[in-house]
Amino acid sequence: MLCLICTDRDVGYTYACDRCVDDTRRRLRELEQYALVLTLTAGPLRAGTSRRAPGYTSRSPARDDVVVMLDVRSAGGASVHRLHDPRDADEQPYRSILGSLAGIADWIREEQQVTRPSGPPQLVREVGYLLGQLAWCAQQQWIDELADDIRELHAQARQLAGDAPPRPLGTCIVVGCTGTVYPVQLRTVEGIHDGARCSICHRTYDGLDLVRLRVAQEAS
Ligand SMILES: [Zn+2]
Ligand SMILES: [Zn+2]
Numbered sequence: 001m002l003c004l005i006c007t008d009r010d011v012g013y014t015y016a017c018d019r020c021v022d023d024t025r026r027r028l029r030e031l032e033q034y035a036l037v038l039t040l041t042a043g044p045l046r047a048g049t050s051r052r053a054p055g056y057t058s059r060s061p062a063r064d065d066v067v068v069m070l071d072v073r074s075a076g077g078a079s080v081h082r083l084h085d086p087r088d089a090d091e092q093p094y095r096s097i098l099g100s101l102a103g104i105a106d107w108i109r110e111e112q113q114v115t116r117p118s119g120p121p122q123l124v125r126e127v128g129y130l131l132g133q134l135a136w137c138a139q140q141q142w143i144d145e146l147a148d149d150i151r152e153l154h155a156q157a158r159q160l161a162g163d164a165p166p167r168p169l170g171t172c173i174v175v176g177c178t179g180t181v182y183p184v185q186l187r188t189v190e191g192i193h194d195g196a197r198c199s200i201c202h203r204t205y206d207g208l209d210l211v212r213l214r215v216a217q218e219a220s
Pocket of ligand 1: 003004005006007009017018019020021057128
């Protein structure tokens with residue numbers, strides 16, 4: 001029997017090969033990182049608008065998409081199958097990372113007759129649950145749909161994050177801060193450009209600061 005995802009490698013009695021399961025696992029982990037990067041990207045842009053003159057409401061479409069992807073309510077479906085319903089195609093071009101992953105996780109919990117934890121979904125918990133269930137999912141006939149869903153979410157997040165893998169640049173140089181610095185798009189009076197931001201203290205890194213950050217990493 002061939003892997004349902006790559007339709008290439010033989011998988012014996014399951015439905016997905018190890019390599020495809022590993023790819024899905026990597027994408028899930030990166031989605032967690034992308035969500036962090038997108039949060040850092042959306043944050044300063046929102047704050048920056050307050051400095052503008054009242055009435056100036058021009059916002060880049062990319063920024064709105066970031067907000068959608070971070071909004072748990074724009075889930076785009078509560079089951080793997082519904083997410084693939086073509087009727088949903090033009091509803092909302094971008095899906096929420098947390099909402100979609102929580103939807104997939106809930107669907108798997110239903111299949112396994114496990115009750116979902118109380119409280120609002122949390123990214124770390126949903127990703128952790130999905131990572132733990134992937135091996136079981138690989139034994140289900142719908143593993144290819146699940147893998148497609150995660151691949152699609154990952155591609156969207158990657159594109160919105162500037163098409164770069166979420167590589168941390170290093171540890172924040174602020175004294176006492178242990179945050180990790182990620183590349184983000186910064187908006188200043190000169191426009192939008194590449195920069196970086198700490199995940200904990202939210203210090204921005206720009207121009208010479210980026211050089212200082214690199215020097216600090218090499219020295220440590
Ligand atoms: Zn495969
Ligand atoms: Zn910091």
